[in-house]
Amino acid sequence: MEYKNPLGVDINLETGVIPGAKKLVRRLSDLKGYFVDEDAYSELLKENPVVYEVYAVEQEEKDGDLNFATTVLYPGKVGKEFFFTKGHYHSKADRAEIYYGIKGKGGMLLQTPEGKAEWIEMRPGTVVYVPPYWAHRTVNTGDEPFIFLAIYPADAGHDYGSIAEKGFSKLVIEENGEVKVVDNPRWKE
Ligand SMILES: O=C(CO)[C@@H](O)[C@H](O)[C@H](O)COP(=O)(O)O
């Protein structure tokens, strides 16, 4: 039997960086078509800010193993919509996931394939259980980076297709200085 080596790493709780992890950067240009307000999107695209970074420690895609990753989701808005991650189902749709809030303020939008949505607020210390089959997207509703850890099966994979095409049935927006979760006018089942 070949055994893998155990590993311990310290997440930088201020920056979200995991030493030695693979870094992925998503800029606004990577989120074309995701935000409802297309004029606001085009305007902000001139700056093309970084929307989020992911630091991932991933194993081979095998049943039984685990990956973990931090995400640093920057504050910002496109029109009224707060910055968010793309959001995805898992390619192996029955794979669950755990998120843990590290820094900043935000939340998670979750959705079943039938379009039933849930919003869960997250702050440092919040654990979110993402059940099998639910799409999930995080949203930064604060004014500093929102940082969290995700732990997920190594064979879960990411299925971005249907969210990229249809989005979530709910939007998380700022209106009159308040965070609101409202119906997505573009949502169609
Ligand atoms: O859910 C997971 C892994 O299953 C997170 O590590 C996200 O991958 C990350 O927060 C970026 O979000 P996406 O761009 O992948 O939606």
Ligand SMILES: [Fe+2]
């Ligand atoms: Fe996931």
